[in-house]
Amino acid sequence: MFCLFGNGRRPVGVVVLRQHAEHLEWVAAVAPPQAWKSLLAVVRSEAVSLGLPRVEAWITRSQKAL
Secondary structure, X not given: OEEEEOHHXXXXXXXXXXXXXXXXXXXEEEOOHHHHHHHHHHHHHHHHHOOOOOEEEXXXXXXXXX
16 A cells, blocks of 8 residues: 655555556555546556566546546
8 A cells, every 4th residue: 555645745645556476456546536647656666666567457437537
C-alpha cells in the first residue's frame, strides 16, 4: 500500500498493490480523479524497482478516460 502526499504533506491518494511473479497488480485506489496520473507514476516506479515489466489493473468504463 502506498500513500501519495502532495504539497504541505497532505495525502493525495492511497493505492493498494499486489506483487505477482510477472507483474504488479493495482488492486484498489482511494483518490480524486485528478490524482490518478500521479498515482500511476508511483505504481510504475514501484514495478520497475521490483524488476517487473508491467502494471495491470481492472478499470470500469467511467475510469477509462482517466
